[in-house]
Amino acid sequence: MDDQLYREIILDHYKNPRGHGVIEDADAEADGMNPLCGDEVSIYVAFAEDGETIEDVKFSGRGCAISQAATSMLMELAVGKTADEVARMPRDELLEEIGVPLQNNPTRLKCALLGLTTLKVALHKAKGTPLPDGLAGFDELELK
Amino acid sequence: MAVTTPRKLDAQTLRQDFPIFGHPIHGKPLSYLDSASSSQKPRQVLDAMRTFYETSYANVHRGVYDLAERATAGFEASREKVRALINAPSTAEVIFTRNVTQGLNLVAYAWGLDNLGPGDVAVVTELEHHANFVPWQQIAKRTGAEFRVIGIDDAGELRLDGLDAIAQAGQIKVVAANLVSNTLGTINPIDRLTAWAHEQGAIMVVDAAQAVPHRRVDVQALGCDFLGFTSHKLCGPTGAGALYGRRELLERMSPFEMGGEMIRKVSIEETTWNDLPYKFEAGTPAFVEAYGMGVAIDYITEVGIEAIEEYEHELVGLVLDRLAELPWVTVYGPPAGRRAGIVSFNVDDVHPHDVAQILDSEGVCVRASHHCTQPLMRRLGITATARASFYLYSIPEEIDRLIGGLHKVRKVFA
Ligand SMILES: Cc1ncc(COP(=O)(O)O)c(C=O)c1O
Numbered sequence: 001m002d003d004q005l006y007r008e009i010i011l012d013h014y015k016n017p018r019g020h021g022v023i024e025d026a027d028a029e030a031d032g033m034n035p036l037c038g039d040e041v042s043i044y045v046a047f048a049e050d051g052e053t054i055e056d057v058k059f060s061g062r063g064c065a066i067s068q069a070a071t072s073m074l075m076e077l078a079v080g081k082t083a084d085e086v087a088r089m090p091r092d093e094l095l096e097e098i099g100v101p102l103q104n105n106p107t108r109l110k111c112a113l114l115g116l117t118t119l120k121v122a123l124h125k126a127k128g129t130p131l132p133d134g135l136a137g138f139d140e141l142e143l144k
Numbered sequence: 145m146a147v148t149t150p151r152k153l154d155a156q157t158l159r160q161d162f163p164i165f166g167h168p169i170h171g172k173p174l175s176y177l178d179s180a181s182s183s184q185k186p187r188q189v190l191d192a193m194r195t196f197y198e199t200s201y202a203n204v205h206r207g208v209y210d211l212a213e214r215a216t217a218g219f220e221a222s223r224e225k226v227r228a229l230i231n232a233p234s235t236a237e238v239i240f241t242r243n244v245t246q247g248l249n250l251v252a253y254a255w256g257l258d259n260l261g262p263g264d265v266a267v268v269t270e271l272e273h274h275a276n277f278v279p280w281q282q283i284a285k286r287t288g289a290e291f292r293v294i295g296i297d298d299a300g301e302l303r304l305d306g307l308d309a310i311a312q313a314g315q316i317k318v319v320a321a322n323l324v325s326n327t328l329g330t331i332n333p334i335d336r337l338t339a340w341a342h343e344q345g346a347i348m349v350v351d352a353a354q355a356v357p358h359r360r361v362d363v364q365a366l367g368c369d370f371l372g373f374t375s376h377k378l379c380g381p382t383g384a385g386a387l388y389g390r391r392e393l394l395e396r397m398s399p400f401e402m403g404g405e406m407i408r409k410v411s412i413e414e415t416t417w418n419d420l421p422y423k424f425e426a427g428t429p430a431f432v433e434a435y436g437m438g439v440a441i442d443y444i445t446e447v448g449i450e451a452i453e454e455y456e457h458e459l460v461g462l463v464l465d466r467l468a469e470l471p472w473v474t475v476y477g478p479p480a481g482r483r484a485g486i487v488s489f490n491v492d493d494v495h496p497h498d499v500a501q502i503l504d505s506e507g508v509c510v511r512a513s514h515h516c517t518q519p520l521m522r523r524l525g526i527t528a529t530a531r532a533s534f535y536l537y538s539i540p541e542e543i544d545r546l547i548g549g550l551h552k553v554r555k556v557f558a
Pocket residue numbers: 180181243244245246273275276322324325326351353354374376
């Protein structure tokens with residue numbers, strides 16, 4: 001199954017992550033942690049003039065190939081969308097983008113969704129957009 | 145003088161006692177290298193528990209009828225097996241628990257809340273599992289006591305040269321340490337720690353979860369005051385464990401949980417406590433599991449505890465040699481001579497999750513996590529490792545498949 005899991009595109013995003021870095025004085029940010037493995041991700045958002053559209057988004061932290069690649073893809077998906085659009089983005093949209101079968105692997109599903117959950121938390125803190133419903137699985141996600 | 149030839153362990157034969165090895169994973173033979181997390185179960189334990197349910201089941205310590213007597217006898221016989229295994233002076237000092245975590249919490253709450261206060265110090269080690277770390281950290285907070293940690297050197301061994309500095313922090317009241325580290329396999333000098341603890345007027349609490357299943361543990365030789373272990377790591381069922389406690393301490397302690405079984409007399413005004421060990425066993429215990437733990441103790445005793453230790457020692461030497469041939473693998477912890485059958489490692493530039501996932505596709509089960517030792521991970525400057533661990537049914541072929549799997553990891557991430 002790893003042959004499906006570690007597809008070329010996953011490995012490419014893992015080795016060359018898009019949007020990797022830090023935004024100083026970000027308009028929104030949050031730190032997420034996967035309590036299962038201790039992996040951490042921080043997400044930084046800068047809004048455009050309208051204060052709604054995501055102009056730039058970056059992430060830092062360390063994690064497995066699935067979590068890093070998924071977060072990298074998320075950075076590409078999120079740019080240009082409004083905070084509200086991202087807050088309402090169904091997780092399946094990201095999972096489709098990742099394109100690897102994770103339905104039967106809830107542990108790795110958490111890896112894949114760590115970035116999206118953390119981004120939604122960042123937007124929630126800055127804009128009051130809805131929290132992700134999957135937050136139940138991330139009890140220890142820091143709401144700093 | 146009678147000469148006894150030490151029994152050699154025959155893992156290939158023992159393996160046939162474990163039904164799980166008859167079931168391939170992803171079409172590959174199962175290589176189970178995660179016994180430090182939980183061990184597999186031999187047919188003898190599974191059959192005995194089933195027979196108990198089918199022929200001797202009724203609640204323990206309650207009924208006067210024969211069935212209840214039989215159930216109680218099975219449960220109490222298991223207590224004697226635990227006593228003998230760890231050489232406790234008396235079965236009154238053997239408390240059945242749900243697992244080692246519950247045993248350690250029992251000590252932290254029932255002893256700690258009444259005996260710690262401002263000016264006192266609770267000491268743990270940087271190698272602790274969260275089960276023997278967090279309870280002491282939190283009880284210290286609640287009682288106003290200090291909390292100190294004995295550090296490790298780069299080989300993952302305790303720095304006993306730091307003890308004097310720790311003693312400056314106040315009146316040391318409790319020292320809590322594991323006998324074998326579940327992450328690094330380090331075998332800790334519990335005898336020396338116990339001597340130090342007693343010199344300070346402190347009690348010594350030992351987490352023997354990774355020791356009792358794999359090596360001879362003797363609470364009287366160690367001189368410790370409390371020692372806990374868990375059934376599911378020694379071929380027994382989940383839901384059972386045991387805590388040894390020194391009688392004088394147990395007698396002076398208040399109960400941990402309260403309800404049925406642990407009382408002598410209850411009135412509206414007052415309640416008095418049952419005798420040891422029942423004072424610490426509130427409610428219906430997991431007695432079939434406790435019974436199953438006794439059968440598991442018979443099983444590993446029959447195999448030979450010394451034989452198990454020696455065999456795992458061979459395996460860990462073998463895997464360390466094989467891993468040393470891979471320059472892209474980092475191994476954590478002490479050399480083979482000073483470690484139990486546990487090896488934590490990382491593959492360069494590959495997260496342990498990914499290592500474990502690819503190994504899984506080869507039928508190889510290793511744990512990828514912080515192993516409930518986050519302070520230790522921080523000390524090592526990492527967030528997680530992959531960990532291979534052995535038991536009496538582990539075979540060298542599993543190490544071959546592990547090494548083969550690691551080469552595949554390298555290929556996927558090249
Ligand atoms: C050293 C050590 N202590 C405590 C535990 C906790 O065991 P349990 O979950 O059975 O209470 C473990 C195993 O997970 C362990 O390896």
